[in-house]
Amino acid sequence: MVELAQTGAYKCRMEYLTTAEAADYLRLGERKLYELVSEGAIPCSKVTGKWLFPRHELDRWVMSGLAVPHGMRIREAPPIVGGSQDGLLEWALRESSSGLASLPEGTEAGVERLLRGEVIAAAIHYHSARDEDANPVAVRRLAGLHDGVLAGFVRREQGLLLPRGNALKIEAFADVLTSRARMAVRQKGAGAQMLLDVLLERAGASHNDLNRLDPPCLTGPDLAAAVASGAADCGIATRSAARSVGLDFVPLVWEHFDLLMRQSDYFRPPLQALLRLLPDGRLARRAADLTGYDVSLAGQIRFAP
Numbered sequence: 617m618v619e620l621a622q623t624g625a626y627k628c629r630m631e632y633l634t635t636a637e638a639a640d641y642l643r644l645g646e647r648k649l650y651e652l653v654s655e656g657a658i659p660c661s662k663v664t665g666k667w668l669f670p671r672h673e674l675d676r677w678v679m680s681g682l683a684v685p686h687g688m689r690i691r692e693a694p695p696i697v698g699g700s701q702d703g704l705l706e707w708a709l710r711e712s713s714s715g716l717a718s719l720p721e722g723t724e725a726g727v728e729r730l731l732r733g734e735v736i737a738a739a740i741h742y743h744s745a746r747d748e749d750a751n752p753v754a755v756r757r758l759a760g761l762h763d764g765v766l767a768g769f770v771r772r773e774q775g776l777l778l779p780r781g782n783a784l785k786i787e788a789f790a791d792v793l794t795s796r797a798r799m800a801v802r803q804k805g806a807g808a809q810m811l812l813d814v815l816l817e818r819a820g821a822s823h824n825d826l827n828r829l830d831p832p833c834l835t836g837p838d839l840a841a842a843v844a845s846g847a848a849d850c851g852i853a854t855r856s857a858a859r860s861v862g863l864d865f866v867p868l869v870w871e872h873f874d875l876l877m878r879q880s881d882y883f884r885p886p887l888q889a890l891l892r893l894l895p896d897g898r899l900a901r902r903a904a905d906l907t908g909y910d911v912s913l914a915g916q917i918r919f920a921p
Contacts, residue, residue, distance in 0.1 A: 631671040638669035695886040699726025699738035701835040714889035724805030737877040741807035745814045752919040763879040768913035772873045773855040776866040777843045789815045796827045800842040800851035803832040808852045855908025
């Protein structure tokens, strides 16, 4: 049984069944249950002379023998974190010894992979003109994810990346439009591109009003490289991405950068290894080195079913 602690972190309260309860739960006779116990064929534990059966392990035992139609596959998601790219997250995946790999393709692409069972979690940062904190709102609206859990990772500072010295004197997003600066953009579905959509809507403009660089950049570091090389005059990414290549930075917003996963995957060892690192002082120190991060919500559950 899973419950949500008042602190915002999950706790696991193991529910144990007696022999009679387990037999009733599995629709088996007690004699048959004892046969399975003697054969070592069913999960159980003997405590002070009595057999106890962890209910969630009985569920897994039943599922392990599930017969499914041809073409339907029941399996655990691979230990991959999809979604948005972030330097601090990639450091945390390594530092936690979680064994989790990273597949950065943008927020919506990561969520789509999560829904298909192709990743164990997705790093997301939605933006909306109507919702200041858009991640929980977006998760509630996702079809096919009734058991989604949103764990806070960090808040990040997003802004305009500019060449050192800012020769075009860009001090706000409006200056990007009036100067006709060459703007590097992200692919559709990326969180930074959602932010750009919001900024254009607020300015009463459209993508046609931008002097865009094509093709889109797949990640924030790719966009930073485009600005640093002179291929673009500006683009939207994080402060840490700007600092990593020595670019100037004009802040625009602080955003929530969260980890979305299924409740059934929350307790799997790779994610638990990562989540244990989040309240650790090492994360805060690394975030301070990279700049542009607020780790006060790291590890807190921001949405759960």
